[in-house]
Structure formats: structure tokens, C-alpha cells
Amino acid sequence: MAKNKQKAKNRGDAPALGFVGFLRWIWTQLTSMPTALFLLLMLAVAAVPGSIFPQRSVNPELVTQYLDQHPVAGPWLDRFQMFEVYSSAWFSAIYILLFISLVGCITPRIKKHAKALRTPPPRTPAKLERLPQYHSMEVMEDQPDTPTDDQLIDDAYKILKKRGYRVERRDDATGRSVSAERGYTREIGNLLFHISLLGILATAGLGQAYGYGGQRVVVEGETFVNSLVSYDSFSPGSNFSADNLQGYSVKLDKFDILFDRDSKDYFGQPLDFTAHVQVRENPDAEPVKQELKVNHPLRIDGADVYLVGNGYAPVVTVRDGEGNVSYSGPLVSVPQDSVYTSLMVIKVPDAKPEQLGFQGFLLPTALVGEDNVAFSGDPNAINPQLQLNSYYGDLGLNSGEPQNVYVLDTEKMTELNSRNLDAGGIVLGAGDTYELPDNLGSITFDDLKRYIALDVNYDPGKWPIAIFSGLALLGLIISMFTPRRRVWVKLKNEDGRRSIEYALLARGEDPRLERESDELQKIFDKAWPLASQEQDLGAVNG
Amino acid sequence: MGSNAALEPINETLGVYSQLFMLLAAMVYMVVFIFFALDLAKTNKSISEMDAAALKEDEKLLVSAGAVARPGRGRRGEDSRADNVGEHIVTDKMEYTKLSSSRKMARIAVVLMCLATALHGFAVFARAFAANRVPWGNMYEFMSTGALVVSVVYLVALFFKDLRFMGSFISGLVTLMLCGATIGFPTPVGHLVPALQSPWIVIHVSIAVFASALFAISFAMNVLQLMQHARMKRIAEGQPDKMPFMRVVPGAGALENFAYRLNTIGFAMWTFTVIAGAIWAEAAWGRYWGWDPKEVWSFVIWVVYAGYLHARATGGWTGPRSAWLSIIGFLCVVFNFTIVNIFFNGLHSYAGV
């Protein structure tokens, strides 16, 4: 240990200062520019896997599918949190370190700049002619309104002040002069930008904690009431409480889709989705008619309702073998293609003596192809038809395991109707009824409705984030496009010949310094009677 | 609300004309590329000749002036021609000079480029009028309109700065983009799908295209900067100049500074693009940020360029190192625009592919 100490001392740059010193050393490293740069580049690299591998937060089903397809690599990727990159330990570590570095970086800069704001512009250098933008002008003394020294200094002071410089009169051994500086807002803009980044990070977390999101499918004629039980799926933030649910309701009167009928190339492509709804802000309020469209959510009392999907909901009635109605109502079908060929599954657990199940397709406009297979020729319901297979037996609903409503588990069921059987498949036009074989019941295709899929989202962090983002952009623009410059204007008196010198100095990148210099020249020319502009040192000899 | 406007019928004839003019423009750009390339090739030859002539002239001057020492170089005085040997024909301020105005091939190239851009502009506007909407709703349109922006930005910049040294890069890029659009993503004129019917498409996409065009130009400058850097190093070591055509290119430092200025503007625009995208995503998908592949890559681009800006302010990271960051940044832009649009499926996948 003692030896190490000795060594460190000899090296000089990293003296062993014990634990506190070590921490301070870490802190200095962490808040240095190279570290910030390194962490930024790490952050960029670390974000990439999230675009390559499916993410649980975006689409959990794709992750399950990926794990099925990659039995070896999948679990390893999962171990390294490749399916939840943006909440993973390593991604979090990088951005947390980066933001700690950021805090450590901007705190001293704020202090420093606060001081700079109270410090007058720097003294006038003794030899202005050494600066890159230097000019010298002689005052014409024989004019009636030749300004005095005081006037010249006053004028220079006013001119520079008007151009946004902070100015200070100087009177020292080298003569009388005005020193000026501008561009203090550059650092302010930069600090505003970095602080706003902190704000974005903080409010993003808070918004998620107190918000909620949910999905719900609503068939024409149905009403969605905002309460926990009405959601098909619901994901609350960690600090969410059910009391936060605003008690509004949305009734879907009608859903319209406009398809392209003019274009040869895009025939049948949807052009417009409009849901005609009635909204009640709370249970006692009057319903208000509104239109819900893609890109135009309903904004109700802080929560937003988005139109994210749609499809057909055939209304069917199933009677069981005992002649009782065991199911009646709309069923959500899942569109598979652009002409809305839709997959549908009917589960009838109440049917007696046997439970019944159906699966097949809805064809909105049924046509028969050359190969005698029916297909849908149009997304609109011109000739709707159900093409179903039927099953009887055990639906497997009693096992208690959650089941996908769009998948029929036929393991413990017997096929009753299908192409492969003598009975054939079930084909139902609108209003048709089909009697199942073996007196097991019947099915009727009563009506066809449309449904919409809604996303409901409440995120109280949205506005703060928007404000911080705006401030970040503002700070960025201010800092990037505010030049920092210094100007000195000096009086010279040699043998009764008075001249004015001025010089400009850029602090940092400043491609327009020369233009500013020309601008000042013009203003001085106008303000004072000047004899000559001896800018070019080389010309003096000639 | 946009939906009513979208219902106006498509003008298919105008759409066909648009496609025709797009092809014509692509062909002219190809010729422009050839002329710019000829300019570089010719520069190789004529510069050596010019150097020889200048040396001879100098000798004559010296003889006539007798033993009088050459006058010191005044700030704006006439330099001896021979002083330019090994220097750049384009000044570090990239202004037009007497020497640079003698490049005939480059002048033809610029005239032809104006023609190509006019044809190209007609094609893009015809498509916009045919569809009654902004001409950036699918890959074909992103690419062809983006190419137009690159070309126009370049031509406008040519008024102020002698950027002809980048002509072959720009015309090559534009040709490539037009060919990519017409061969890779041929798309007849059509209406926008509902997801794209929003005022945000005007703001978000146009600024994104603009920022990308700026990134493209500074990318080219950074590549040239690295080449110039390597060349100067070789010359300093006393090795022969293998790329004399690089003398129509400004010095590495000037390129770096100019690229930096473009990149700062590009970065501010990209920041705006990401914010506008988030606002649009909030209105369309119910969340402002969801790590969709396109969002991931926009974020990556943003962070890489933030890294680049930091690098410029970090000791030891200016020069070639920061140039590499800018190059990587632009490669990410290209990746985001091509691979992510085509192969990564996410919510942005309706780009007409």
C-alpha cells in the first residue's frame, strides 16, 4: 500500500487521496467531455438491437413467436434483455450515467456563466492591430462638426450597445477605448438545451407512472364506458389508481369506410375511416355527436381515444340440440387481407347436450372462383357469406387457463361440418339458417355490423414533455446561431492627428465576423467625418 | 381535415407525364455526372500544364526585375502564379477565382444540371398536382422529391460558393436516387392512406428531407476532408501527389468547418423532425414515442450527430475523428431511409413497399 502511494506521488498526475479523493477523481472523469462523448456513442449503439429484435413493450406476441422459432439463441437473447432493450439494465445504465454526467457538467457551467454575466467585457488589448479583424480610420479635423474625444467615445459606446453588445468605457495607460462583448445568450441557450433534456427524461418517467393505456373493441350500436371492466386489455402505470379513470362513455352509432373506386391501380384501397360516435363526458352529461378518425382522436377530459383498427362483426344466433338459443349477438372477426376476408371463431359453451364450436371465414362479397373455391371480391359487404366448419365436444374452457377468443382449441372436439366430411362445410348467406347434422342445433346469420378497435391512453407527462422538447429546440437554436464576439474601439492621438482603431475577435466558430466588421465600418463612416480608411497595412508603404 | 381534398380524382395523364419527365431528368443528371467527372479528370492534366506554365512565367518576371528581391506578398496583392503550385484552386472560402473559372467542363455540367433540375422539378410538381397533395407519401415520392431537394440546395449554394468540386458526388447521388425510385419502387400516383392524411406530413416529412439533404452534402465534404487530409500528409512527407484533382477541392480544415456549419443546421432540423414526428405519433397512434424501428433509428441518428457536435468541442476529437462521426451519421440516415423502410416492419411500413 505504502509502495503504491509512493508510486502515485511520483507520477504526479493521480495522487492517491484516499477514498474521497478517489470518488472525486471518478466524478471528474465522469463529467469530462470525452466521457460524455463516449456515453453518447454508447447510447446510439445500445439503441440498435431494439430495432432488430421484437420488443415485449411493442408486440409481446412477436417475442413469443421469435422464442419458438429460435429455441437456442432466443433464451440467450432473453437473458441479455434483448427483447426489452429500452428498460434493460445495460441501456438504463448508459443513459443514467450520461445524465449524471450531464448534471455534473452543467452545474459548474451555470455557476461560471452566472459570474460571467456580472463581469464587464475584457480590457482593451494594447496592440489591436494584431487581431484578425483590424481597421484604422483617421478623423478629419477641418470639418465644422468634428467630434471631440468624448463624443467619439460616447458614440462608439452607443453604437455598440445598440448592436447588442455589452459595453464598457476604458481609460488606461494605452489610451481611451470602449470594449464590448456580445453572445452571452449562446451559453444560456446551450444550458437551456441540456437542462431541457433532463426535463424530458424526468417527465417521461412520471407520465408513464401515473398514466394508463387500454384497448377495447366496440361494435356498431355498442357503448364503451370508461371503467376497468370494460377494457379488453388494460395496462396501468405503477402509480395508477382506478379512481383516475374519467367516467366518460363512447357509443358507436355507425362506422364508414370510403374505398377508392376510381383508381385502376389502387382500387379498393381505403381512403377514409370515420366513426360516428356519441360522447358523454360523464354519466350525467348530454351525449354529443362527434366524428372519430385516424389522426383525429377524441380528446376527453385528459384521456384520448384513438381509432386503431376495424373489421366486420357478423351477428349470429346459435340454437342447441334442445332448441334453446345458446348464443346470439355480434362476433368480432379478424380481417386477413385488403378485401376483408375475415377469420372468425364462435364458441358456444352453453349449448346442450354438447358444447359447440365454429371456425371459418366471413367473405364480405362472396364470389366463386374457377377452382370452385369461394373468395371475397370486395371489401364492402355486397354479398356477405359465412364459410364455417363446426365441431362438438369439449371447448376446454373449464381448465381455467386463459384462452385466446380468436382460436378454437379442437383437441377434445369432433368435427361435424367440413369440406372433408359428407355433411360438407356450412355456407350461410345473409338471413340463412343451417341445421347442424345429428340434431345438434342450428346456426343463423342474422346481420352484419362493423366494429372499431379503440386505444385509450392517458399520459399526464405529455404536456411537460412537449414543453421541454420545445425549450430544448429553442435552446439549441439560440446556442447554435448566436455568435460570440468581442469588439474594441480605441482612440489614438499621434502629433495632433487623431485616428480611431477598431478590432473584432470571434470566440469560437464565426463565419460572419468579417461581415460584422464591414457593417460596423459603414456605421462609423456615417457617424463620423473620417478622412481615410487605412485598412491595408501593405498600402502604407506605397 | 384533409379527407375531402383526398377525394378529388387523380389526374392519371399528368401522372404519366410526371413519370416520363422523371426518367428524362435522370438521364440528364447522368450526363451531368459525366461532365463533372471529366472536369476532375481534365483538372488532373491541365493543372500540371498550368503549373509548368506558371513556373516559366515566374522565371521571366525574375529576369526582368533583375536582382531586385520579389516584393513581399501583400494581403490582396497579385501573388506570383508559381506560389499556387501545390495549393488549392478553390480558396478556403470557396469563392470563384480567375483560376477556377477556366473549368469549361464544370461550366457545361452546371448548365446541364440546371436543365435536369427543371425537368425534375416539373416531374415532382406534376405528380403533386396529379394527386392533389404533397408529393411525399411513399418511397418513390420520398426518393424523387428528396433528390430534387438535394439538387436545388446544391444549385442555390453554387450561387454563393464554388462547390463544383462536389458536382460529381451530388449528381451521382441524385441519379442514384432517381434510378432507385423508378426501378426499385415504381408507384403509380394515388391518394394517401388515412394514416398519412394529416397536416403533419407536410411539416414532419419536408423538414426530414431537408435535414437529410444537408447531411448528404456535409457527408460528401467530410469524405473529401479525409481524402484531402491523407493527401496533404503524403505531400508533407515528400511523396508525389497522386490525386492532383483534389486541388479543385478546398483544404481539409475549410471543408471541416463548412461541413460543421451545415451539420449544425441539419441537426437543428433533425431535432425538429423528431419532435414533430412525436407529436404526429401521439395524434395517430396514441403515444408520442414507442420505439418503433423508425423511431429507434431516428433517435440513433440524432444521438450520433449530437456526438459529432460534442466531438467538435472535445480536445483531440476534431479533424478526421469528428469527420468519421458525421460520415457514420449519414450512413445511419441512409440506413433509416432504405433498410428500415423496406425490411423492418413497424408502424411506418406503409411507405408504399
Ligand code: HEM
Ligand atoms: C444527454 C446527453 C447529451 C446530449 C444529447 C447533448 C447534446 C449536445 C448538443 C446537441 C450540443 C450542441 C448544441 C449546443 O451547442 O447547444 C451540445 C453541446 C455541448 N454539450 Fe452536450 N449533450 C449531452 C450531454 C452532455 C454532457 C454530459 C456534457 C458534459 C460533460 C455536455 C457538454 C456540452 C458542452 C460543453 C457543449 C458545448 C460545446 C460547444 O461549445 O460547441 N453535454 N450537447
